Amino acid sequence: MTDVPRAVDRLDDLVSLDTGEIDRTIFSDQEIFDLEMKNIFGRAWLFLCHDTQIPKRGDFFEAPMGSDNVLVVRQRDGSIRAFLNTCSHRGNAVCRAEEGNVRNFMCTYHGWTFGLDGELVGVPGKSIFYKDKLDLSKHPLRKVAQLDTYRGFVFATFDETAPPLEDYLGATGRLGLDMIAERGDMEAVPGVQKFTVHTNWKFTVDNVFDYYHPQITHMSAFSVGLIPAPPDDFVEGGAKSDTGANLEVPFLPTDLHNFVVVGEYGHAISGPDQESLEVTAGTEPFAWRHKPEVEARLGRHGGRVAGHPHIFPSTWVTTNAQLSLRVPRSPDVTEIWWFSFRDRNSSADEQAASLDSQIHFFGPAGMLEQEDGENWAQSTLQTKGLKSREIPQLLKMGLGTSEVVKEDGLAFMDAPINEHAQLWTYHAWREWLRNPSWEELRERTIPRDRY
Numbered sequence: 001m002t003d004v005p006r007a008v009d010r011l012d013d014l015v016s017l018d019t020g021e022i023d024r025t026i027f028s029d030q031e032i033f034d035l036e037m038k039n040i041f042g043r044a045w046l047f048l049c050h051d052t053q054i055p056k057r058g059d060f061f062e063a064p065m066g067s068d069n070v071l072v073v074r075q076r077d078g079s080i081r082a083f084l085n086t087c088s089h090r091g092n093a094v095c096r097a098e099e100g101n102v103r104n105f106m107c108t109y110h111g112w113t114f115g116l117d118g119e120l121v122g123v124p125g126k127s128i129f130y131k132d133k134l135d136l137s138k139h140p141l142r143k144v145a146q147l148d149t150y151r152g153f154v155f156a157t158f159d160e161t162a163p164p165l166e167d168y169l170g171a172t173g174r175l176g177l178d179m180i181a182e183r184g185d186m187e188a189v190p191g192v193q194k195f196t197v198h199t200n201w202k203f204t205v206d207n208v209f210d211y212y213h214p215q216i217t218h219m220s221a222f223s224v225g226l227i228p229a230p231p232d233d234f235v236e237g238g239a240k241s242d243t244g245a246n247l248e249v250p251f252l253p254t255d256l257h258n259f260v261v262v263g264e265y266g267h268a269i270s271g272p273d274q275e276s277l278e279v280t281a282g283t284e285p286f287a288w289r290h291k292p293e294v295e296a297r298l299g300r301h302g303g304r305v306a307g308h309p310h311i312f313p314s315t316w317v318t319t320n321a322q323l324s325l326r327v328p329r330s331p332d333v334t335e336i337w338w339f340s341f342r343d344r345n346s347s348a349d350e351q352a353a354s355l356d357s358q359i360h361f362f363g364p365a366g367m368l369e370q371e372d373g374e375n376w377a378q379s380t381l382q383t384k385g386l387k388s389r390e391i392p393q394l395l396k397m398g399l400g401t402s403e404v405v406k407e408d409g410l411a412f413m414d415a416p417i418n419e420h421a422q423l424w425t426y427h428a429w430r431e432w433l434r435n436p437s438w439e440e441l442r443e444r445t446i447p448r449d450r451y
């Protein structure tokens with residue numbers, strides 16, 4: 001057996017925008033995972049929660065930031081702060097609840113107590129055991145470097161040199177969040193749905209853009225009517241049964257156009273073009289977005305998005321007013337978190353219908369994501385093998401065929417179903433791992449003119 005150089009020492013070879021091939025080692029290698037935590041999750045702006053989840057002073061929400069967990073806390077003056085959920089004494093979590101309301105955080109180990117602002121305000125036996133020599137001001141909870149909100153979505157970064165949040169999001173990331181915010185007076189539905197999949201987090205991200213799999217993976221969802229099946233004349237005999245017969249699979253129309261946006265820092269959007277979906281596949285339009293005022297605010301191209309925006313590295317926005325975090329816990333364990341949103345001004349019936357649909361597509365009770373999860377787990381397991389990982393992962397669909405149009409801050413392609421957005425995300429991922437300056441990173445993730 002020849003020694004293969006460590007993956008972290010051959011970043012150039014791991015992803016190719018030209019061949020559409022990815023090195024499978026990246027889905028199981030512990031050193032790659034550690035580098036992701038440091039150079040991606042340790043620097044990027046990461047979504048924490050929505051403003052409406054912590055409306056009152058003392059409200060808190062625990063959120064993941066890479067390998068750390070932070071407490072996002074509404075302050076007495078209405079502002080929001082976030083700090084690591086680890087006691088400055090000996091590391092215990094200062095809060096065991098996922099969300100709630102407190103006056104302060106008392107560590108359950110020795111009782112050190114921290115104010116809403118993270119300052120250490122109480123140490124049991126301070127005079128007796130420490131002889132008053134402990135300077136409390138030196139041991140607050142560790143704060144994130146920057147915290148900001150965009151239209152109620154709270155983000156933070158551990159990097160004090162990171163560009164402002166709006167610049168980081170760019171037109172692509174902002175459009176994704178606008179697609180929730182523009183629906184009405186939006187608030188987060190109480191509670192976050194969480195579950196664990198034995199998969200590498202990157203599989204859960206690249207699937208966001210994948211419109212090649214639904215007709216096979218989600219055949220059962222088509223068959224029970226969860227997804228409206230396109231008309232019969234769009235059936236394409238691409239898949240064969242074991243007798244060689246064409247499977248009666250409701251394939252997405254081959255002339256269904258994808259609207260693919262690729263953005264700086266690795267943000268992307270991919271999925272059917274809204275107009276094409278309405279005309280070609282005959283599915284219902286998203287009524288809310290046809291309001292003239294919404295179309296005006298989403299911009300000329302924003303109204304065309306019927307697919308999935310993704311904010312690098314791991315925040316996905318759905319067309320169903322949901323937002324999902326893909327939370328890496330180890331190379332082969334990923335938590336999936338689902339935040340659902342509703343319009344405060346909609347009727348109880350409308351809210352119930354919206355929640356019903358949000359629960360039944362994705363999340364622990366979501367038919368689609370449970371089907372997806374089976375594939376992700378097997379892809380993770382089977383690409384780990386000594387020989388199996390030598391085979392390249394393929395993202396070649398549509399390679400080299402699409403011109404990029406750059407307008408209104410967006411770089412987009414109109415093309416049949418393709419794998420451009422997946423490949424773009426892996427390209428950006430590789431550039432993040434190199435740990436360049438923010439200026440260099442932006443430069444290296446400016447979309448090309450052709451994919």
Ligand code: FES
Pocket residue numbers: 087088089090091092107108109110111112
């Ligand atoms: Fe928190 Fe000791 S670890 S008080």
Ligand code: FE
Pocket residue numbers: 207213214217218368369372
């Ligand atoms: Fe799926």
